[in-house]
Amino acid sequence: MSKIDDVKANVEKGKTKIVPGLVQEALDEGSNPVEILDAMVSAMGIVGDKFSANEIFVPEMLMAAKAMAKGVDVLKPLLAGEGGASLGTCVIGTVQGDLHDIGKNLVAMMIESAGFTMVDLGVDVSAEKFIDAVKTNENVKLVACSGLLTTTMPALKETVKTLKGSGLNGFKVLVGGAPVTAQFAAEIGADGYAPDAGSAAIKAKELVAAA
CATH class of the missing domain: 3.40.50.280 (Cobalamin-binding domain)
Known part of the structure; x- marks a missing residue:
């Protein structure tokens, strides 16, 4: 399993404590910050689908969103450096x-x-x-x-x-x-x-x- 897949899986599970470290490890291995971000957005898409299907509920969804927010915090300085950070x-x-x-x-x-x-x-x-x-x-x-x-x-x-x-x-x-x-x-x-x-x-x- 690649580090990016690790990030994705742990965002989905709402592992707020683990995600920032995994994001950093993925970066250290040379992963592109945008790819890591896309993986987290994709994980939240899965979480959203599960929520819509009543497989998970608001607390789990909030934990996943928080885990993603923690991961994004690690990426923010790098994304800002790419110039394409803010879409507006x-x-x-x-x-x-x-x-x-x-x-x-x-x-x-x-x-x-x-x-x-x-x-x-x-x-x-x-x-x-x-x-x-x-x-x-x-x-x-x-x-x-x-x-x-x-x-x-x-x-x-x-x-x-x-x-x-x-x-x-x-x-x-x-x-x-x-x-x-x-x-x-x-x-x-x-x-x-x-x-x-x-x-x-x-x-x-x-x-x-x-x-």
């Missing part, structure tokens, strides 16, 4: 009327680890707050809106409509959350939809690359 700024928040943040926090960790600078607005975020964040932060390439309740679907729709009609440009809108579907995302004019944290990171990179 991502503004994230749970829409107005919704106080759920576990899913959003996971997505924020995943998108950050994919190479974005994160601005987390927290929960119960109005459309205006999202707009202000786009205006006041540099190089915003992505706005990620989360809605975990069926009752906040209209707020999600309103937020996307406000962002799209704001006259601001240069960013894509990514939506997600338990009741959200790809069809609903398309109907409300979002640029992308992600069913879980792992795919959110992949989708975020795709959207920005296509911009």
Whole structure:
């Protein structure tokens, strides 16, 4: 088993204490930091799939995300040195009327680890707050809106409509959350939809690359 496979397996298991050392060992053996990062993102994709299939639950998913965050900490100085570190700024928040943040926090960790600078607005975020964040932060390439309740679907729709009609440009809108579907995302004019944290990171990179 290669060191990168070791990293991947231990991120999947949520081994927060072991992962940083394994990442360092993989680097010492000459592995590319981006390859190590991709392996960790891939591990979180598997974790996301298991979570969606109810094979694991929130605590295991959080442990895996924490293990990955620890691994990313080791990589950050090297990724910054590659010049391609930041893909831009991502503004994230749970829409107005919704106080759920576990899913959003996971997505924020995943998108950050994919190479974005994160601005987390927290929960119960109005459309205006999202707009202000786009205006006041540099190089915003992505706005990620989360809605975990069926009752906040209209707020999600309103937020996307406000962002799209704001006259601001240069960013894509990514939506997600338990009741959200790809069809609903398309109907409300979002640029992308992600069913879980792992795919959110992949989708975020795709959207920005296509911009």
